[in-house]
Amino acid sequence: MKGRRADKAATTVFWVLGIIVVAILGFIIIEIFARGLLTALNPKFIFGKPEAIKSGGGVFPMIVSTLYLVGLSLIISLPISIGAAIYLSEYAKKGKLTGFIRFCLDTLATLPSIVFGLFGLALFVVYFRWSYCLMAGAFTLAILNLPILLRGTEQAMNLVPDTYREASMSLGATKWTTIRQVVVPSAMPGIITATILPIGRIVGESAAIIYTTGLFIRNIPLNPFDTAAPLAGYVWYSQTEGVQADYLRVVNGSAALLLIMVLVIYFLARYLGRKYQEKRLLGG
Amino acid sequence: MSQGSGMSASTMRAIVVGDRERWIKLVMFFCASVSFLGVLMIFLFIFRESLPAISKVGIRQLFLSTDWRPKSGHYGMLAFTFGTLFTTAVAMIIAAPLGIGAAIFIDQVAPEKVGRSVRRVIELLAGIPSVVIGWFALILLVPFIRNLTGSSGFGMGAASLVLVVMSLPTITTLSAESLKAVPTELKEASAAMGATRWQSIYKIIMPSAREGLMIAVILGMGRAIGETMAVQMVIGNASQATASLVQPGSTLPTRIVQDMGEASGVFRSALFAQALMLLLISVFLVVFIRLISRKRKGE
Numbered sequence: 001m002k003g004r005r006a007d008k009a010a011t012t013v014f015w016v017l018g019i020i021v022v023a024i025l026g027f028i029i030i031e032i033f034a035r036g037l038l039t040a041l042n043p044k045f046i047f048g049k050p051e052a053i054k055s056g057g058g059v060f061p062m063i064v065s066t067l068y069l070v071g072l073s074l075i076i077s078l079p080i081s082i083g084a085a086i087y088l089s090e091y092a093k094k095g096k097l098t099g100f101i102r103f104c105l106d107t108l109a110t111l112p113s114i115v116f117g118l119f120g121l122a123l124f125v126v127y128f129r130w131s132y133c134l135m136a137g138a139f140t141l142a143i144l145n146l147p148i149l150l151r152g153t154e155q156a157m158n159l160v161p162d163t164y165r166e167a168s169m170s171l172g173a174t175k176w177t178t179i180r181q182v183v184v185p186s187a188m189p190g191i192i193t194a195t196i197l198p199i200g201r202i203v204g205e206s207a208a209i210i211y212t213t214g215l216f217i218r219n220i221p222l223n224p225f226d227t228a229a230p231l232a233g234y235v236w237y238s239q240t241e242g243v244q245a246d247y248l249r250v251v252n253g254s255a256a257l258l259l260i261m262v263l264v265i266y267f268l269a270r271y272l273g274r275k276y277q278e279k280r281l282l283g284g
Numbered sequence: 285m286s287q288g289s290g291m292s293a294s295t296m297r298a299i300v301v302g303d304r305e306r307w308i309k310l311v312m313f314f315c316a317s318v319s320f321l322g323v324l325m326i327f328l329f330i331f332r333e334s335l336p337a338i339s340k341v342g343i344r345q346l347f348l349s350t351d352w353r354p355k356s357g358h359y360g361m362l363a364f365t366f367g368t369l370f371t372t373a374v375a376m377i378i379a380a381p382l383g384i385g386a387a388i389f390i391d392q393v394a395p396e397k398v399g400r401s402v403r404r405v406i407e408l409l410a411g412i413p414s415v416v417i418g419w420f421a422l423i424l425l426v427p428f429i430r431n432l433t434g435s436s437g438f439g440m441g442a443a444s445l446v447l448v449v450m451s452l453p454t455i456t457t458l459s460a461e462s463l464k465a466v467p468t469e470l471k472e473a474s475a476a477m478g479a480t481r482w483q484s485i486y487k488i489i490m491p492s493a494r495e496g497l498m499i500a501v502i503l504g505m506g507r508a509i510g511e512t513m514a515v516q517m518v519i520g521n522a523s524q525a526t527a528s529l530v531q532p533g534s535t536l537p538t539r540i541v542q543d544m545g546e547a548s549g550v551f552r553s554a555l556f557a558q559a560l561m562l563l564l565i566s567v568f569l570v571v572f573i574r575l576i577s578r579k580r581k582g583e
Contacts, residue, residue, distance in 0.1 A: 007480035014393040017385035018402050021456065024449060025409045028420050035423070083315025091309050092316070103574070104319040110503070110566045112510020114537045115330065118544075118559045122329040143322045150319075174301055176308045204413030207512035207537065211544065235415040236513050239422070255419050262411050270404075 029259065036256030045253050050218055050234075055246035059254055061220045065134070065228035066261075069213065070202045072138035072224055074195060077145055082184065082191065084146075085153040090179055109147035113208040116144045120212035133225045137213035144208055145198040152194025156187040189276045196269035203261050206232040231258055327563065334560045337553035346557055352523040354543070359554035361536065363525035365561060368535040370527060371440055371515070372508040375447035379508075380501045382448070383455030387500075390456070391463040392485055403460065410453030418514030421446045426518055433530050438520035441529030446514045451504035458503060462496020463489060495580040499573050506569050510562060512537035536562050 039045050048058020084101075092098045120140030130136050160183050168178040184191075214227040215237040221228040229237070235254045238247045337346055341359050345351075349360025386406070390399040425445060430437030466489050474484040490497070520532020521542050534542065536558045547555055 003480045003483060007482040010482035010485070011393055014385055014389040017382060018389035018394060018398075020382065021386045021409075021452065022402060022405050024452070025405050025412075028409075028412065028417065028449075031420055031424060032416060080315045080318050083312045084318065087309075087312035087316040091312055101316050101319055103570070104323045106570050106573070107323050107567060108319060110506045110570050111326065112512065112537060112562050112566065114510065114512045114540055115326065115559050115563050115566075118333070118540070118556060119326045119329050122333050122556070123325065127329070143318075143326075146319060146322065174305055176305055200411045204411065204416075206413065206415050207541065210541075232413050232415050235413075235419065236517075239415075239419065239517065251419060255416050258413055258416055262413065262416075263408075266408055266411055 036252035039253030040256035062231040062234045066230040073141040077142035081149040081153045089157045105147045117208040117211045132214035132227045134228045135224045137209045156190025160186045200265045334557035337557045354551045364536045364539045366525045367533045371443045374444035379448045384459045386456045387459035414514040418517035422517045435530035443515045443519040447508040451508045455504035458500035462493045
């Protein structure tokens with residue numbers, strides 16, 4: 001009888017814990033949108049030029065910076081991740097070497113993003129004399145994202161049935177031809193899905209980019225070596241400096257805009273993931 | 285293979301193809317070794333930039349002193365190392381039971397549909413940028429603590445609560461995975477013996493997932509130790525070492541962000557030394573996790 005009562009109590013406690021977690025998220029989303037959604041959806045804010053001191057500034061160059069950074073960083077990290085995933089899943093034998101590579105990946109995955117930021121500052125901005133620019137941020141984030149991107153890519157390749165490889169090899173194709181024409185194309189939808197998580201991280205990352213890409217700009221960055229100011233870093237900058245007359249509006253609006261971007265990426269990921277799974281179940 | 289059309293002898297072609305295969309393997313190997321190069325370069329450059337501080341201030345004054353007065357040449361970081369470990373510890377006291385509890389809820393207690401939705405909510409929480417969570421904490425949590433305690437609201441307590449939110453997704457997701465990995469026969473056998481759900485969870489499932497749960501909490505700690513922006517917005521950024529939840533303090537990452545803008549020379553180098561300290565703590569956590577998972581495999 002005592003066990004029954006303890007069980008009931010425990011069940012109640014677990015329900016409460018589950019509800020707390022959901023409530024935290026709900027609370028954050030509601031509060032951020034309540035304060036900033038109107039500003040975030042205002043075209044004058046989205047497409048406007050930022051102001052350094054005056055009020056009424058927009059965030060268009062910051063949005064462009066963020067998207068530019070996502071593109072550049074993926075161009076750098078995706079080929080490396082695919083290559084590394086090919087090596088780990090198709091060529092390497094399990095042993096000391098792969099164990100060591102995994103240890104390095106685990107280390108990269110655990111390092112705080114501020115450490116990446118200072119590293120990017122020391123290597124790209126100062127040592128390479130690139131100054132604050134998109135390229136420096138893109139390389140820094142490419143290394144930061146390598147572990148999750150590689151894991152996703154590798155999983156996608158491991159899901160390609162071995163019978164595909166055997167069929168290709170038995171037709172006389174070399175290993176590389178098999179990889180290039182059979183394994184990678186069949187894994188491609190999975191690889192695309194695997195880029196979503198890193199994209200979300202790039203959009204939300206601030207500690208790794210404020211010392212590599214820059215904090216404030218007024219013009220749209222065009223050249224990869226231009227100084228830029230991604231939105232997440234700009235939220236932090238406007239909040240800590242507080243120099244614009246209406247910085248509260250800028251911070252509220254930018255935070256809401258950032259949240260919208262993250263939500264879009266999240267639901268896109270779920271949509272793509274589901275579509276990919278359906279396709280796999282159908283054997284397509 | 286059509287590229288070999290210029291060559292008539294098939295042996296020649298085999299050699300060329302074999303050669304190409306070897307080159308390709310080398311390129312792929314290079315891609316895989318980027319992870320190692322990355323770690324090496326990060327360590328080298330952070331170390332290189334901390335050298336001036338290490339040689340001018342001395343390891344002891346730098347790492348083991350709480351005296352932080354950059355203007356008069358005192359660069360002790362111990363107060364911030366303490367702040368990092370203290371806020372992380374407080375956060376873990378709340379986040380570990382909350383996260384593991386939520387994982388048990390998802391895996392064992394909730395109906396399947398509810399469990400799945402809660403899991404999605406947690407994935408979404410993991411994706412919310414830290415500046416957004418920091419801003420949220422600044423406009424709601426800080427005034428709340430201010431009204432409750434009569435302090436400024438900024439401080440170690442607010443920072444710890446932010447870290448709870450930041451580490452919760454990691455702990456919950458990984459715990460749920462390791463609970464799921466407990467063999468079904470074990471769960472069924474326990475239920476067949478007449479155990480209630482709580483008895484099964486407490487006596488059978490949690491002990492057999494023990495290593496996985498430990499790793500989940502350690503990785504959650506890793507997130508908490510490195511969290512920068514969200515904490516910087518609410519911790520108050522004082523340079524004192526304090527164990528009071530309503531007093532302002534600093535962690536290593538928040539001190540770096542706070543001072544990097546104006547720092548130069550030895551001052552700047554001392555901040556890099558703080559990043560080196562963070563790096564060492566992270567590597568320690570990774571090695572620790574390796575040891576735990578090796579033990580799990582050994583059993």
